[in-house]
Amino acid sequence: MPEPDNTFAAANGLLHRRVFLKTGVAAVGLLTAQVAAGTRDPWMKEPGAALGESGAPSDHESHVVRTGIGSQPGTTGSGASRTPLEFLDGIVTPSRLHFERHHSGIPDIDPARHRLVIHGLVDRPLSFDVESLDRYPRASRIQFLECSGNSGSATAPVAAADATCSSIHGLVSGSEWGGVPLAVLLDEAGVKPKASWVVAGGADAAMMSRSIPLAKIMDDAIVALYQNGERLRPANGYPMRLFLPGWEGNASVKWLRSLTVTDQPAMTKDETSKYSDLMHDGKAKLFTFPMGVKSVITSPSPGLAMAGSGVYQISGIAWSGAGSVRRVEVSADGGNTWAESALDAHVLPKSLTRFRSAWRWDGKPAVIMSRAIDETGAVQPTRVAALAGLANFYHHNGMQAWQVGADGGVTNVYV
Amino acid sequence: MGSPMSTCRVVAYLALLVAYTAAQAASDTGPGLGQALSEEEAAAISLTITPDGGGLPEGSGSARAGESIYRARCLACHGSVGTQGINDRLAGGHGTLTSARLVKTVGSYWPYATTVFDYVRRAMPYDSPGSLSDDETYAVTAYVLFLNDIVGRDAILNASTLPGVTMPNAGNFVWAVPVR
Numbered sequence: 001m002p003e004p005d006n007t008f009a010a011a012n013g014l015l016h017r018r019v020f021l022k023t024g025v026a027a028v029g030l031l032t033a034q035v036a037a038g039t040r041d042p043w044m045k046e047p048g049a050a051l052g053e054s055g056a057p058s059d060h061e062s063h064v065v066r067t068g069i070g071s072q073p074g075t076t077g078s079g080a081s082r083t084p085l086e087f088l089d090g091i092v093t094p095s096r097l098h099f100e101r102h103h104s105g106i107p108d109i110d111p112a113r114h115r116l117v118i119h120g121l122v123d124r125p126l127s128f129d130v131e132s133l134d135r136y137p138r139a140s141r142i143q144f145l146e147c148s149g150n151s152g153s154a155t156a157p158v159a160a161a162d163a164t165c166s167s168i169h170g171l172v173s174g175s176e177w178g179g180v181p182l183a184v185l186l187d188e189a190g191v192k193p194k195a196s197w198v199v200a201g202g203a204d205a206a207m208m209s210r211s212i213p214l215a216k217i218m219d220d221a222i223v224a225l226y227q228n229g230e231r232l233r234p235a236n237g238y239p240m241r242l243f244l245p246g247w248e249g250n251a252s253v254k255w256l257r258s259l260t261v262t263d264q265p266a267m268t269k270d271e272t273s274k275y276s277d278l279m280h281d282g283k284a285k286l287f288t289f290p291m292g293v294k295s296v297i298t299s300p301s302p303g304l305a306m307a308g309s310g311v312y313q314i315s316g317i318a319w320s321g322a323g324s325v326r327r328v329e330v331s332a333d334g335g336n337t338w339a340e341s342a343l344d345a346h347v348l349p350k351s352l353t354r355f356r357s358a359w360r361w362d363g364k365p366a367v368i369m370s371r372a373i374d375e376t377g378a379v380q381p382t383r384v385a386a387l388a389g390l391a392n393f394y395h396h397n398g399m400q401a402w403q404v405g406a407d408g409g410v411t412n413v414y415v
Numbered sequence: 416m417g418s419p420m421s422t423c424r425v426v427a428y429l430a431l432l433v434a435y436t437a438a439q440a441a442s443d444t445g446p447g448l449g450q451a452l453s454e455e456e457a458a459a460i461s462l463t464i465t466p467d468g469g470g471l472p473e474g475s476g477s478a479r480a481g482e483s484i485y486r487a488r489c490l491a492c493h494g495s496v497g498t499q500g501i502n503d504r505l506a507g508g509h510g511t512l513t514s515a516r517l518v519k520t521v522g523s524y525w526p527y528a529t530t531v532f533d534y535v536r537r538a539m540p541y542d543s544p545g546s547l548s549d550d551e552t553y554a555v556t557a558y559v560l561f562l563n564d565i566v567g568r569d570a571i572l573n574a575s576t577l578p579g580v581t582m583p584n585a586g587n588f589v590w591a592v593p594v595r
Binding site for chain 1: 456467
């Protein structure tokens with residue numbers, strides 16, 4: 001095999017990103033297809049399966065499922081499930097694998113009976129059904145959704161060696177969200193001058209509610225009706241959900257049923273007692289809305305063993321609640337030296353962004369990690385810097401390090 | 416192309432377009448399909464309550480009345496006095512927020528008493544949300560606050576007294592960003 005462009009961009013084998021930009025993955029020599037000449041495998045000897053109304057993944061991919069499913073004691077639907085990031089590529093999460101976080105199960109909503117009510121500090125209280133919202137102008141954007149508690153286990157004092165990428169970071173997913181800009185609906189209701197907040201309520205059994213600054217609602221919030229081209233799935237708010245690009249997931253209330261326009265936040269249970277940021281001095285910050293700039297290497301990562309020395313692709317996702325990812329850097333020596341990664345073509349605001357680096361692994365123990373920089377110049381902090389002063393685990397965006405062992409095994413590690 | 420006249424026309428046209436778009440935005444950007452309903456009907460759907468007491472319903476209750484309701488409807492998950500249930504701890508933990516053994520409860524952490532009423536009315540009891548009357552909800556709220564030594568056993572909570580209850584940790588909350 002011809003030698004690839006092997007200009008080293010950082011220590012311990014990280015190649016220049018032009019390896020990807022110029023020649024693509026194939027030239028790095030990951031794949032060596034082997035075709036036995038003159039034979040047909042069984043699936044080539046007779047016609048395959050029938051056409052079908054709805055597709056499903058290959059039976060050989062049955063391990064690619066949500067992970068870490070856990071619910072509050074005595075319940076089955078009040079908890080979380082995680083996206084298996086280490087088995088996925090690109091920036092769009094299949095809807096069936098989007099992470100879940102529910103507070104009283106998934107309601108089985110009859111769309112014909114569901115209404116969205118807008119009231120409070122408005123000139124005209126209004127009610128909308130799904131059918132009428134379908135006639136409004138829609139916008140569709142590819143954006144991430146991240147739970148405020150994502151990566152919380154990375155704040156534990158001791159690194160759990162057996163933790164996986166999805167068990168730590170799987171409460172983030174990317175989708176194409178389509179829906180009606182809320183500014184259009186609020187304009188129709190007529191927002192009064194003294195209004196400054198909107199309290200969103202859901203149609204789940206917990207009537208989950210959150211307060212949102214009016215400015216965000218009027219800026220880029222939508223009532224989402226579609227996810228990845230199809231109607232929302234029940235676990236993601238069918239038939240409609242609030243979607244707040246870049247902001248902590250809990251605020252994007254699913255099964256959206258009411259919007260109360262107010263001059264103050266409601267100080268709901270979730271925004272005060274749960275997703276506030278308690279500091280070591282006893283102070284607690286309310287309303288940490290935008291999710292910080294962040295990245296994580298999804299491959300290699302725990303569970304994806306490396307098969308001996310050679311050239312590998314290091315790949316992962318980066319995102320920022322403040323806008324687009326400008327740059328991602330990867331280190332193969334525990335953060336001493338860094339090489340710029342190649343970004344896939346879709347670099348979109350408040351979206352997952354896929355990065356890739358080529359790494360010539362020498363077969364010796366190594367620590368790989370990534371860091372993202374967003375369009376505002378914000379740099380993803382180290383784990384230690386991200387934890388400074390914080391007494392709880394919400395909104396954690398510190399760098400993730402993976403230890404690659406001489407045996408090719410990958411484990412969670414702190415540096 | 417490029418003559419002063421045509422540039423003028425283009426500018427005038429653009430100005431009109433901007434004015435037209437702005438007027439549309441103010442009045443009828445959408446198809447206008449929202450169905451009118453009264454503020455009272457809408458408020459009964461959203462159940463929104465604010466810390467100043469806005470949205471609190473009529474009715475009242477005390478911890479004395481709330482104890483039996485708590486025992487019947489809340490104890491299974493939250494324990495006999497809100498400290499040892501299988502689910503969220505409701506009472507105690509006062510003064511632990513700066514310690515290594517942090518215990519967040521309604522009494523040690525929550526900044527507003529109205530939040531207790533709001534959350535119970537929305538989501539509790541877990542197996543049958545919405546099944547408590549407003550009087551029962553005030554009473555259970557009073558009992559949870561009583562378990563935290565915040566109100567007395569016979570204090571009456573209602574729409575005017577509940578917003579006046581000061582939570583022990585209220586002074587420790589700050590806003591991450593000024594949003595107004």
